[in-house]
Amino acid sequence: xxxxxxxxxxxxxxxxxxxxxxxxxxxxxxxxxxxxxxxxxxxxxxxxxxxxxxxxxxxxxxxxxxxxxxxxxxxxxxxxxxxxxxxxxxxxxxxxxxxxxxxxxxxxxxxxxxxxxxxxxxxxxxxxxxxxxxxxxxxxxxxxxxxxxxxxxxxxxxxxxxxxxxxxxxxxxxxxxxxxxxxxxxxxxxxxxxxxxxxxxxxxxxxxxxxxxxxxxxxxxxxxxxxxxxxxxxxxxxxxxxxxxxxxxxxxxxxxxxxxxxxxxxxxxxxxxxxxxxxxxxxxxxxxxxxxxxxx
Amino acid sequence: xxxxxxxxxxxxxxxxxxxxxxxxxxxxxxxxxxxxxxxxxxxxxxxxxxxxxxxxxxxxxxxxxxxxxxxxxxxxxxxxxxxxxxxxxxxxxxxxxxxxxxxxxxxxxxxxxxxxxxxxxxxxxxxxxxxxxxxxxxxxxxxxxxxxxxxxxxxxxxxxxxxxxxxxxxxxxxxxxxxxxxxxxxxxxxxxxxxxxxxxxxxxxxxxxxxxxxxxxxxxxxxxxxxxxxxxxxxxxxxxxxxxxxxxxxxxxxx
Amino acid sequence: xxxxxxxxxxxxxxxxxxxxxxxxxxxxxxxxxxxxxxxxxxxxxxxxxxxxxxxxxxxxxxxxxxxxxxxxxxxxxxxxxxxxxxxxxxxxxxxxxxxxxxxxxxxxxxxxxxxxxxxxxxxxxxxxxxxxxxxxxxxxxxxxxxxxxxxxxxxxxxxxxxxxxxxxxxxxxxxxxxxxxxxxxxxxxxxxxxxxxxxxxxxxxxxxxxxxxxxxxxxxxxxxxxxxxxxxxxxxxxxxxxxxxxxxxxxxxxxxxxxxxxxxxxxxxxxxxxxxxxxxxxxxxxxxxxxxxxxxxxxxxxxxxxxxxxxxxxxxxxxxxxxxxxxxxxxxxxx
Numbered sequence: 001x002x003x004x005x006x007x008x009x010x011x012x013x014x015x016x017x018x019x020x021x022x023x024x025x026x027x028x029x030x031x032x033x034x035x036x037x038x039x040x041x042x043x044x045x046x047x048x049x050x051x052x053x054x055x056x057x058x059x060x061x062x063x064x065x066x067x068x069x070x071x072x073x074x075x076x077x078x079x080x081x082x083x084x085x086x087x088x089x090x091x092x093x094x095x096x097x098x099x100x101x102x103x104x105x106x107x108x109x110x111x112x113x114x115x116x117x118x119x120x121x122x123x124x125x126x127x128x129x130x131x132x133x134x135x136x137x138x139x140x141x142x143x144x145x146x147x148x149x150x151x152x153x154x155x156x157x158x159x160x161x162x163x164x165x166x167x168x169x170x171x172x173x174x175x176x177x178x179x180x181x182x183x184x185x186x187x188x189x190x191x192x193x194x195x196x197x198x199x200x201x202x203x204x205x206x207x208x209x210x211x212x213x214x215x216x217x218x219x220x221x222x223x224x225x226x227x228x229x230x231x232x233x234x235x236x237x238x239x240x241x242x243x244x245x246x247x248x249x250x251x252x253x254x255x256x257x258x259x260x261x262x263x264x265x266x267x268x269x270x271x272x273x274x275x276x277x278x279x280x281x282x283x284x285x286x287x288x289x290x291x292x293x294x295x296x
Numbered sequence: 297x298x299x300x301x302x303x304x305x306x307x308x309x310x311x312x313x314x315x316x317x318x319x320x321x322x323x324x325x326x327x328x329x330x331x332x333x334x335x336x337x338x339x340x341x342x343x344x345x346x347x348x349x350x351x352x353x354x355x356x357x358x359x360x361x362x363x364x365x366x367x368x369x370x371x372x373x374x375x376x377x378x379x380x381x382x383x384x385x386x387x388x389x390x391x392x393x394x395x396x397x398x399x400x401x402x403x404x405x406x407x408x409x410x411x412x413x414x415x416x417x418x419x420x421x422x423x424x425x426x427x428x429x430x431x432x433x434x435x436x437x438x439x440x441x442x443x444x445x446x447x448x449x450x451x452x453x454x455x456x457x458x459x460x461x462x463x464x465x466x467x468x469x470x471x472x473x474x475x476x477x478x479x480x481x482x483x484x485x486x487x488x489x490x491x492x493x494x495x496x497x498x499x500x501x502x503x504x505x506x507x508x509x510x511x512x513x514x515x516x517x518x519x520x521x522x523x524x525x526x527x528x529x530x531x532x533x534x535x536x537x538x539x540x541x542x543x544x545x546x547x548x549x550x551x
Numbered sequence: 552x553x554x555x556x557x558x559x560x561x562x563x564x565x566x567x568x569x570x571x572x573x574x575x576x577x578x579x580x581x582x583x584x585x586x587x588x589x590x591x592x593x594x595x596x597x598x599x600x601x602x603x604x605x606x607x608x609x610x611x612x613x614x615x616x617x618x619x620x621x622x623x624x625x626x627x628x629x630x631x632x633x634x635x636x637x638x639x640x641x642x643x644x645x646x647x648x649x650x651x652x653x654x655x656x657x658x659x660x661x662x663x664x665x666x667x668x669x670x671x672x673x674x675x676x677x678x679x680x681x682x683x684x685x686x687x688x689x690x691x692x693x694x695x696x697x698x699x700x701x702x703x704x705x706x707x708x709x710x711x712x713x714x715x716x717x718x719x720x721x722x723x724x725x726x727x728x729x730x731x732x733x734x735x736x737x738x739x740x741x742x743x744x745x746x747x748x749x750x751x752x753x754x755x756x757x758x759x760x761x762x763x764x765x766x767x768x769x770x771x772x773x774x775x776x777x778x779x780x781x782x783x784x785x786x787x788x789x790x791x792x793x794x795x796x797x798x799x800x801x802x803x804x805x806x807x808x809x810x811x812x813x814x815x816x817x818x819x820x821x822x823x824x825x826x827x828x829x830x831x832x833x834x835x836x837x838x839x840x841x842x843x844x845x846x847x848x849x850x851x852x853x854x855x856x857x858x859x860x861x862x863x864x865x866x867x868x869x870x871x872x873x874x875x876x877x878x879x880x881x882x883x884x885x886x
Contacts (some may be wrong), residue, residue: 108734
């Protein structure tokens with residue numbers, strides 16, 4: 001009994017060696033500026049944030065994802081993958097039992113102690129946190145490198161880059177629209193120009209009225225919105241429709257955005273994660289701003 | 297046996313003048329009664345004599361050594377205190393409470409032994425509370441708690457007793473029993489000093505008396521020279537009638 | 552209550568100290584075994600035995616030896632530290648409602664840890680900074696409570712509560728001004744959970760050390776529980792003893808907070824429950840607190856990581872859900 005188990009263990013421990021002779025070592029630099037190398041492309045990947053899950057699928061390695069966390073709902077296939085808790089509290093046992101060869105961590109989203117434990121178990125962690133369009137594209141490429149799906153990843157990254165470039169080009173000469181983007185209503189929150197959503201806004205020729213604020217996600221009040229008097233108000237939020245957020249502004253008839261009927265809802269799922277879906281989200285954003293221009 | 301001396305002692309009662317400094321000696325075999333109206337500083341004097349409060353001036357000496365220079369443990373082996381008020385934030389049984397009297401006699405690593413338990417049991421029996429051994433202290437009546445406090449000091453077995461109103465809450469029978477116990481302690485060569493409200497208990501059981509006035513004035517001496525009706529009337533601001541019962545003077549307040 | 556006392560062999564303060572400790576030690580061992588044996592991934596008893604004897608599959612070894620065991624030991628040490636610190640604080644303040652956090656210790660530790668995170672420090676520096684914050688809070692409270700006037704438990708308590716409120720405000724301020732990328736780390740730290748615990752070595756050593764210190768101090772603590780004057784009259788050097796208790800309780804709490812953040816209820820409820828059952832002899836209560844507090848937190852953490860796995864619950868929720876009804880029942884049953 002014991003000897004059979006030993007033989008299986010021996011066989012399992014020899015497998016990676018056999019594999020490494022067949023494939024070459026793969027390396028990529030993560031968003032914590034560390035070089036992560038694997039003896040062979042990862043066949044089992046754990047993605048510890050909903051955004052990372054999307055990126056791994058985008059890189060063409062969706063069939064290699066063995067573990068995800070709560071709210072990993074895109075692409076729909078990701079819902080069928082075993083969950084290992086929430087991104088704030090990982091079920092380390094399930095994670096270990098799924099034997100990932102690579103863990104995609106979220107620099108500011110996962111508890112650092114738990115990611116350190118993952119590394120101490122001998123599983124490499126690739127930290128991901130794209131903060132720009134180029135960051136998203138390169139994340140897809142780097143994941144493709146580590147997952148051995150370089151070609152698919154390159155194509156997807158190129159599609160994303162080209163799409164964003166096209167948007168930049170199309171709206172570069174359009175007249176600017178002063179925009180307030182509402183992240184949340186209670187408390188009232190917006191984003192500054194450093195935020196990816198802020199970058200989407202400027203790509204569409206919008207000017208974020210709170211773009212110069214210091215904090216990435218500043219808290220503001222109604223008065224500062226009235227003072228800034230944006231030409232359009234875009235609201236995101238948690239669910240897919242939050243009309244009452246917009247009706248809130250109807251109590252202020254002096255608002256230009258209200259007078260011109262420029263209160264828009266944008267589904268947040270398209271832009272809240274740093275993933276290729278940003279492209280679709282950006283197109284939607286730009287359409288809203290076009291409407292605002294038409295209302296002049 | 298030990299003696300406790302006060303040398304030019306002025307107790308620290310905030311906002312009061314120095315009054316008269318006390319120089320007196322509590323000798324083995326003596327029973328002192330401290331009398332005075334409310335607020336005269338009787339409890340403060342007792343705590344100062346026990347080294348629990350710093351005096352404003354002067355020193356207290358135990359067997360010739362200043363109290364402040366001695367360890368609390370050394371002091372606790374010679375001096376026992378019956379407090380007027382007692383705190384019990386946490387529940388404890390009567391037997392456990394009596395046993396803490398052995399604290400100054402045991403080393404930190406020692407547990408209470410059979411001998412300590414015997415001492416505590418004997419003290420509880422002597423104060424007529426042995427049958428309450430397993431009861432929680434906070435379930436006792438005022439008189440039972442008073443007797444337990446005295447039993448604790450009896451378990452401690454000090455050479456000098458400082459007792460603050462030892463007959464508080466006690467019925468007549470137990471008042472007499474407690475005074476007899478203190479007199480017996482003195483007869484065995486220990487010294488006793490107690491604050492009293494009852495002039496008649498002082499007249500019957502004490503051989504020395506210290507009178508404390510609210511302004512800090514004081515006088516002390518043998519009982520018969522101190523318990524003079526005119527002096528006591530001035531001390532309490534109260535007219536008294538005097539008679540003699542059973543060979544001792546009895547003072548009764550009159551309207 | 553007497554029935555329970557008799558069942559545990561505690562009829563007087565002076566005998567039978569060993570039996571309840573033995574019972575609690577067995578319970579602790581059982582809880583640790585359970586914690587190592589169950590998890591969100593099943594490991595069969597046979598496989599568990601294989602791991603215990605140095606064999607077993609690599610995955611089982613990882614689960615049991617690298618994930619469950621260190622976490623169970625951290626939970627035990629943290630629970631023991633908190634219960635012991637609570638018992639000491641209660642004697643120090645002569646107030647059965649005191650808990651390890653009452654004098655602003657966890658607030659000081661939180662400010663220390665968050666400041667280190669804001670400064671971009673990591674790992675051991677955060678722990679060290681939290682520890683320094685807790686000790687700073689200790690000295691601040693004790694120094695202020697001392698003041699120019701007299702020192703009383705009530706004054707100490709009031710000073711501690713006010714200082715704790717001050718730390719609370721500083722924590723909120725730090726969260727409000729910190730850059731968003733540091734925010735999650737700070738929030739995890741404040742939540743308190745054993746999932747984020749590191750090595751159990753230091754807290755375990757401190758726990759054993761303070762338990763050993765408690766043995767010779769136990770009887771003095773019993774006397775101190777009757778009030779400072781009574782204790783002084785019975786030969787206790789009150790001020791040095793109070794300093795010792797305070798520093799020991801502070802070190803215990805600081806260590807617990809830096810191991811697993813602030814976890815409520817253990818420090819308040821465990822000493823209380825034990826007093827209701829075992830009486831109030833500190834020589835028994837203090838080691839019993841270390842064992843029972845550890846056991847409670849090990850059980851709570853085991854539930855927290857398995858009950859709705861793979862979702863992981865914060866352990867403080869479980870300690871409250873287990874502790875509150877048990878405590879209320881014991882209180883209701885006691886006289």
